[in-house]
Amino acid sequence: MKKNWLDEQIQKFSSLGGYVKPELHTDVLKLDSNENYVMPKQFQNDIITHAKKNSDIRGYPLGDVERLIESISKFSQVPPDMIGVGNGSDQILDLLLSNFASKQTKVLTSKPTFGFFEERCKLYSIPLISIPFSDDMKLDIDEFSKNSESADILYLDSPNNPTGFQFPKNKLQKLIKSFEGLVIIDEAYGEFGDYSLSNMVKTQKNLIVARTLSKSFGLAGLRLGYFIANQKLTDVFMKVLQYPYPLSTITIESGIIALEKSKLMQDTAEEIKRERKRIIDTLKKYDVFDVFDSKANFVLFDAHDSYKRVYSALVEQRIAIRKLGRIGNHEGCLRVTIGTKEMNSKFLLAIRDLLR
Structure with missing residues (x-):
């Protein structure tokens, strides 16, 4: 059997x-x-050289994640207790889905959306409500808002992958304020867009903004993502849901020096x-x-x-x-x-x- x-x-x-x-x-x-090949090769060489000089990979990176979070806090202009990190933003999304969603949870998103997120919902048998783009690859926010009434979680990659679309800021803010469930805004490409919603987390307790150094800093191979959310949610994520040591010592040290060169x-x-x-x-x-x-x-x-x-x-x-x-x-x-x-x-x- x-x-x-x-x-x-x-x-x-x-x-x-x-x-x-x-x-x-x-x-x-x-x-x-x-991937971001516009970032100079010398930038990569410099941060890896720095990381090697300041690392001893024989030991666990105890306390080093906290140092990285302090650097992200300065960069993103939000308090450290509102920041969590992960092995790429996709690992953060995976942990959110596997712990906050279930077969009874309805997730509202666009069609298309980030392929990894969609496949992860299939893996966990999480029902998806997908709103298709128009023929000119734009998303009707009124149609999206109407469908949000029957959803528990709202996920939008903003800008969207693979279309590149981004809602007007005021309309997306209005949608988030009207939604009572969990809202995940994936800003993996945020630095190339018109705006970020990270500051909105200070007033919206149900909002998570996921970001990454993969695209903006050209560090896709290091696998360094982070998110911004209210202090209680971040605390639970980092202490309970996340791995004890989610990032390597080399990744942490490289991230810190990279953020100094924003x-x-x-x-x-x-x-x-x-x-x-x-x-x-x-x-x-x-x-x-x-x-x-x-x-x-x-x-x-x-x-x-x-x-x-x-x-x-x-x-x-x-x-x-x-x-x-x-x-x-x-x-x-x-x-x-x-x-x-x-x-x-x-x-x-x-x-x-x-x-x-």
């Missing part, structure tokens, strides 16, 4: 599939995972915004594409029935972007990450040559 039970569990999980990562290509211009990050984010506009404006010149506005460090566009050909042609030229396919009524969606000016120019030149 026990063997049959185990087989059934494995079969159940196998049928879910899990989060789909981008295709692996070697020796390519990597514009497929929304001005470099902010300048880089502004450069990405300028390059994002260049890519959007250039792609819109081609009649074969539907191009959607973005507030993130990527651009979504529909290449219609030629999207597989465009994707493959770019790979042949050693340029990797993300092949997404159908989103709503758009059947051929592709997503390109905003890289350095040189990387973006290579992508745009390849597109130009392909469409000649």
